[in-house]
Amino acid sequence: MLVRPLRHTLAAVALALLAAPAQAADAYPSGKITLVVAFAPGGVADTVGRFIAQGLTERLKQNVVVENRGGAGGNIAAALVAHAAPDGYTLLVTTTAIAINETLRDTKQFSASELKTVAIAASSPESLVTNPNNPANNVADLVKAAKDKPITFGSAGVGSGSHIEAEYFFKVIAKVQATHVPFQGGAPAMNATLGNQIDVWATTLGGGAAAQVAAGKLKGIGIADEQRAAVVPNVPTFKEAGFPGHTASSWIGVFAPAKTDPKIVAALNTAINDTIKSSAVQEKLTSIGFDPMTGTPDQAEALFKAEVEKWGRMVKALDLKIN
Structure with missing residues (x-):
């Protein structure tokens, strides 16, 4: 006599369990x-x-x-x-x-x-930024200089997107010698660039770099995007410097x-x-x-x-x- 009611009870419990996630989604949040x-x-x-x-x-x-x-x-x-x-x-x-x-x-x-x-x-696109005293005005200038004398580039650390993008560009695409100088974050890398202690800073444009470039304290020489950035419209793209197809953000x-x-x-x-x-x-x-x-x-x-x-x-x- 108990078998049939128990079956009904188990079926009801199963249906309730199946319906619970859908009910939770409907009530979210x-x-x-x-x-x-x-x-x-x-x-x-x-x-x-x-x-x-x-x-x-x-x-x-x-x-x-x-x-x-x-x-x-x-x-x-x-x-x-x-x-x-x-x-x-x-x-x-x-x-x-x-x-x-x-x-x-x-x-x-x-x-x-x-x-x-x-x-x-x-x-925000990856970028290359340098001290205003650096004679390079675009990525082509930088690559030309690096063919005559190895350069240094800093980043916020080993394995950061900026490090990987820049090292890939220098070694695989441009085929020039560039030594990576890792820093413990973007702020010390930016300070080293301001102090002319490294040749170039590889960084995401958004954040500190854009503000420093817009203020004229640093010079942007390349943006890894298809078009220039509105926040720093005078900074050319990699494509404009003769390296089309290299984009990263x-x-x-x-x-x-x-x-x-x-x-x-x-x-x-x-x-x-x-x-x-x-x-x-x-x-x-x-x-x-x-x-x-x-x-x-x-x-x-x-x-x-x-x-x-x-x-x-x-x-x-x-x-x-x-x-």
Whole structure:
């Protein structure tokens, strides 16, 4: 007599369990959302992450907090989010580093396949910047000088996007001798350039470099993009200097655990796009040399996969590895 009611009970429980994720997605968000920023406070990832946090708070009507978890080139934060509950309440804000690290770093506690790209919110091209006293006015001038005498270039550290992009350009494309001088971050590399201690600084244009070039304290000699940047319109591209096809940029993206419900990903993507489209955020981004970016989750995912492949090709060509 108990068998049939028990069957009905088990069936009801099974249906309830199947319906729970969909109900949670429909009710999302119903609580605090944490944006785990993969780098320290004050950097570009943190700055853009806080723009996004404010926008999500306003649009999703829930408290959105920023938690900085720097270390291991962004991998500590990425691993934390990759292994978090896929409920949309723990998200990752990181940079191009996550695409680079997929090939560069052997000892990661996660794989890129464990994350879902929600949005790529902003991007800024890689650039070469020098002291105003340097006679080079473009990349062609720099390469010509390097053929006669080896040059030095600084970056924010070994394995940074700027280091990889510049070393790939000098060694593989231009085929000139250039010695990498790694610094502990962008600020000391910038100071070394201001002090004329290195020949050129390889850096993302957005952030400190754009401001220094615009102020005339440093000289931009090349942007790795198809077109010039509005924030420093006098700086030529690599293409203009005779090196077409060499483009690279640093971007800021938002990621969720891979199994996050597509409805939640779509809701977050819409809110982030609306934030980035706002005139106030666009003005803030362009003022620091970043281009606002919007698109669907599928477009963001496709871009991320292309970036993993692109940076992986450069890392392999240079035979770089960090354990």
